[in-house]
Amino acid sequence: MNFTCIKDLSSFLPQQFPGAQLPAGWTVTGEKCPDNMSGDITVNCFRFAKFFRQSPDSLAQVVCDFFNRHADVEQAEQIKAFVNVTFRPGAVHRDTVAAIDSILKAEILAADKRRRILIEYSAPNTNKPQHLGHVRNNTLGMSLASLLQRVGHDVIPINLVNDRGIHICKSMIAYQRFGNGDTPESTGIKGDHLVGKFYVRFNIALKEQIDELKKSRPELADKDNEDLFLLTEIGAATQKMLQDWEAGVPEVRDLWKMMNSWVFDGFAKTYERMGIKFDHTYLESETYLLGKDNILDGLERGVFAKRDDGAVIVDLGKLGQKVVLRSDGTSVYITQDIGTTIRKYNDYHPDMQIWVVGDEQIHHFKMLFEILRKMGFAWADNLYHMAYGMVNLPTGKMKSREGTVVDADDLFEEMVEISRAATLERCGEDVPADLDERAEIIGMGALKFMLLKFNPKTTMMFDPQASVKFEGDTGPYVQYACARINSIAAKAAEKGFACDGEPDWELLTAPEEKALSIVASFYPQALADAAEKMDCSVLVGYLLDLAKAFNRFYRECPVLSAEDAALRLARMQMCFRIRDIIADGLKTLTIGVPQAM
């Protein structure tokens, strides 16, 4: 928001009330005027009346009088503590679309607010392909990284792949027994999906053995299946394989390398399709031993204590007591998290570390951060868990074992296929040469947009039926605004209309034109709010508002058939600048814009 008269008000008020106690850097902020009120923006005097030791209503009177004397203001109206301001259209355009750099190139964060931020997201396991839950994580992670970068931070996105452990051995055991030497090449199945098939196969075999076990030993009938894992032949074999892996037995390591390479090839395709690039990928097989030394060091320094049974523990007060090293001296999960966090700090020296991880691990991260604080790391105060909610289906939760997960690659394909069909339906005989590319941008954009529309922390419902409709509050709705503008530009070129040059903005007097510029003025604020809250849904909501304002403008204000050349040029320039904002916003969300739709 860069309105001259708001700036003027911000300097006028302190002069008017010299005793004011203002927060550092204070300025008046105009708010969106409610639809049921007449006005372009609203100044809410409740927000700052106390700084000037005035009653909200009487301050509003002063503000209203100020506006009514200002050359940019057509009319200002006071209602209780609110002042609704109606601008002269020319003044609105002058301070917004005419000064587009002040919107697009605005310095969102002052230099001293910029940080070096390490952000870890995705963190998949290599025993199965990624599903919708991972897609939400990936989308939130890449978009947050992009948003933080956009507002001025130095962002380093990294991945940490869970490439070892008992779950990987499950797929490996099943492959040994049921694999028939299949490979991605021999079967034509994407590597991560092939390995995932054996993970499923393992669980079937395990279930069979547990059922037999319970039949032959009735005293075990009441036990949880998970407690019987090591009593089964296949479970014991899996455990043995994990030990062999740790001991470096060549055959096990070779099988592990081969199957993991299949999975990595598969993940690479999934990431490529989403447009994900990491600065670095940590592998758990290379970091899982980290942390032990740090714990032993902490034990010597008295940060941790040894319990009677030999386990190393830490008392975290309200968070409870936490074992950080088992009584047999081996690591628990948090041990390697401690080690890895220290490693990441030493590798990058970030001002802040962010983890994009589901909200079921909130407690885990609270403990991790508290332990690192207790260990004396000054940077431990700058660790942030971006916890997001689970994705549910209309039929309930997604469960790998029950086969109710929505597969990531299938979902991509479905979204893109629908986009392709819809595009073909619209283009008639004239099939575009870039059909595939368009379908990809629209389909993937629709998916990402839908996932980003929700506040990250909300447990969201994914409705497959609704997700394949591209009407209303969707990514394609926003992309469509750009496509319409592209179309106008193309037609203008065909007709030989001049598109360049600074127009006379005073000509844009329609309410829809002014409303569009007003919405445009809020873009820097939307970016700042989204980054501050680490919530891309703020930006999504803003882009929907902007696209909506554009569509109203489009309906009421013809560009190519405007009354005269001067008005046509002004409207054309208006379109281009709005397109620049939308494209910048979508790009910040890692969503592309198709040339046409």
Place this chain on the structure above:
RNA sequence: GCCCGGGUAGCUCAGUGGAUAGAGCAGAAGUUUCCUAAACUUUUGGUCGGAGGUUCGAUUCCUCUCUCGGGUACCA
């Protein structure tokens, strides 16, 4: 049990100590000889889970309560 989140229109979700609580979808009625109808316009629909309290003012803050999720491992 204890700890954290949710409960807002038929559905999915925004929202905020302040003006008559919003959007999309779904339902109803319209708009295309006119730059793409993936659009636009109008309209139906709400005791903001319930009860108290603080306040000039509470859906928003506090307490209690009902209800749904998640967590509470020498699992990851």
